Amino acid sequence: MIQAAFWLLTVVFVARLYLVARHNASTAFLGATGVGVVGLFCTGQIVPESTLDALIGGTNWLHLVRNLLVTAAVWLVREGVFSALSTEPETKQRVTRRPLFLAALLLAIVIPFTLQSFVPTTDAFIPETVHQPAVYVYATVYMAVLGGLGLSVLRVSIGPRDSRTVRASATVVGIGMGLMVLGCIDEIIYMSLRFAGFSSSLTDMAYLLFTPFFYSGILLTSLGLGIPPMVRLWRRLALVDRFWILVLHCKFPALKAQGERFAFAVDVLGPRPAERLYTLVIAIGDLRAAGQQAKYSPAAERALVLAQRRLTNTFEPLGLELRKRAEI
Amino acid sequence: MGNQLLEPTELSLRTIESLQLPASPTLPHLISAVERAYGKPLEFDEVADEVLADGVTGRWVDMPARGLIQYRRGHAFWCRHVILHEFGHILLGHKGEPADGLESAGFFSGVGKRRGISWMCRPTAIPLEEAEQAAENLAYALAQRLVTGQDTCVSNAERIFGL
Ligand SMILES: [Zn+2]
Numbered sequence: 001m002i003q004a005a006f007w008l009l010t011v012v013f014v015a016r017l018y019l020v021a022r023h024n025a026s027t028a029f030l031g032a033t034g035v036g037v038v039g040l041f042c043t044g045q046i047v048p049e050s051t052l053d054a055l056i057g058g059t060n061w062l063h064l065v066r067n068l069l070v071t072a073a074v075w076l077v078r079e080g081v082f083s084a085l086s087t088e089p090e091t092k093q094r095v096t097r098r099p100l101f102l103a104a105l106l107l108a109i110v111i112p113f114t115l116q117s118f119v120p121t122t123d124a125f126i127p128e129t130v131h132q133p134a135v136y137v138y139a140t141v142y143m144a145v146l147g148g149l150g151l152s153v154l155r156v157s158i159g160p161r162d163s164r165t166v167r168a169s170a171t172v173v174g175i176g177m178g179l180m181v182l183g184c185i186d187e188i189i190y191m192s193l194r195f196a197g198f199s200s201s202l203t204d205m206a207y208l209l210f211t212p213f214f215y216s217g218i219l220l221t222s223l224g225l226g227i228p229p230m231v232r233l234w235r236r237l238a239l240v241d242r243f244w245i246l247v248l249h250c251k252f253p254a255l256k257a258q259g260e261r262f263a264f265a266v267d268v269l270g271p272r273p274a275e276r277l278y279t280l281v282i283a284i285g286d287l288r289a290a291g292q293q294a295k296y297s298p299a300a301e302r303a304l305v306l307a308q309r310r311l312t313n314t315f316e317p318l319g320l321e322l323r324k325r326a327e328i
Numbered sequence: 329m330g331n332q333l334l335e336p337t338e339l340s341l342r343t344i345e346s347l348q349l350p351a352s353p354t355l356p357h358l359i360s361a362v363e364r365a366y367g368k369p370l371e372f373d374e375v376a377d378e379v380l381a382d383g384v385t386g387r388w389v390d391m392p393a394r395g396l397i398q399y400r401r402g403h404a405f406w407c408r409h410v411i412l413h414e415f416g417h418i419l420l421g422h423k424g425e426p427a428d429g430l431e432s433a434g435f436f437s438g439v440g441k442r443r444g445i446s447w448m449c450r451p452t453a454i455p456l457e458e459a460e461q462a463a464e465n466l467a468y469a470l471a472q473r474l475v476t477g478q479d480t481c482v483s484n485a486e487r488i489f490g491l
Contacts, residue, residue, distance in 0.1 A: 023487075025487065025490035026489070080488060083488055084488035084489055162483060163483060163491070166491070228490040232490065275472065278468075279334070281403075282406060285402050288402065308406075311405065311475050312405060319372075322355070325356050326356035326359075328347075328349060328360050328361055
């Protein structure tokens with residue numbers, strides 16, 4: 001799951017990099033995915049933890065680095081979600097949205113970490129060292145910070161939106177954050193039990209639950225951040241529009257007699273396919289009105305009806321719509 | 329007709345701007361806006377093929393107290409475009425020709441007064457004369473607002489999310 005999250009996030013990061021460069025999208029989300037990629041890279045799933053940790057002293061500093069990166073990434077997700085979706089004006093100046101606040105959070109995680117008695121690299125850092133008060137405080141503060149940030153994103157991100165894509169994206173991010181919060185709570189329970197000296201099936205279960213909660217949360221958050229770039233690509237490709245342009249050209253060969261020689265290829269592959277499809281549908285109607293082709297084959301008729309349905313955003317009969325007026 | 333995209337002219341864009349349509353307008357929004365600009369109520373009438381001359385897809389009949397838009401029977405989508413074309417004439421303040429062609433169809437038997445009645449048509453033949461071209465251009469620009477341009481306006485939230 002961690003590997004899946006890593007690769008998904010890497011793809012999303014590249015897509016977002018493009019969107020920021022070309023279309024002025026949020027750099028907060030770009031930063032979040034970028035920092036998240038590095039954070040997930042440090043989990044030991046891609047390159048063994050021991051190899052990476054050896055580079056910075058071999059005493060589990062990698063654990064701290066990774067957690068600081070994840071905290072920064074979640075803070076950036078929160079920053080993006082808040083600036084996009086928060087409607088309250090005062091949230092713009094909220095203390096928790098200042099970079100200095102992030103620095104304070106990171107410092108609160110770093111200080112207890114440095115107070116531990118360091119042990120050599122281990123991939124079970126928490127189970128092996130959580131009996132140390134410094135490690136217990138370090139990890140609990142980290143989980144509490146992450147849980148708090150995740151919870152605030154969850155609260156803002158769920159709800160109706162004007163844009164369906166924004167809603168889908170925000171909802172998936174929100175659910176991801178919710179799962180991450182559950183993971184944080186679970187981990188705090190686990191560490192507290194261990195710190196207090198309990199060791200039972202309950203602690204084992206709490207230990208096992210963390211990864212599915214936490215990393216499915218990260219996975220969903222990555223997926224949610226990836227939805228807008230995917231929708232954008234889908235719209236850009238406009239395969240459905242192009243498909244209908246192709247069909248109409250084939251079913252209404254009379255169009256060809258009137259157009260330039262390359263109209264077919266240009267139409268199917270050219271930019272602004274929705275407008276091309278519209279123009280094509282109108283041209284076919286004009287042909288009929290001009291009496292040049294009074295009756296088309298049933299298959300052609302059907303194609304025309306379906307192509308029009310693709311373009312129409314109302315399903316009301318025209319006669320009915322023409323009798324209506326709307327306030328402007 | 330070759331499928332060359334009609335780029336909205338400066339005039340078309342300015343005209344649409346002046347309508348002050350909402351962000352995602354519907355046909356009823358547009359009708360209200362055109363009636364407001366026109367200053368008279370509009371009526372719409374689907375007519376059989378023989379009512380309109382060959383090659384004419386629709387017409388706008390400007391009468392003292394109201395306007396009538398007739399459109400040839402066809403697929404609703406195409407009829408909508410014919411109506412948008414007539415809106416183009418109305419919004420561009422075209423005057424139209426005296427309604428000579430109308431009498432033969434027996435259409436104005438009840439109106440009794442020919443003075444002040446004029447009509448414009450949407451011929452299917454290309455090239456269109458200047459007024460027809462302007463109306464057709466505006467029709468395409470209006471269609472873009474109504475149909476194909478729906479997802480081109482991007483809200484702040486959408487921009488931040490990367491749409
Ligand atoms: Zn005309």
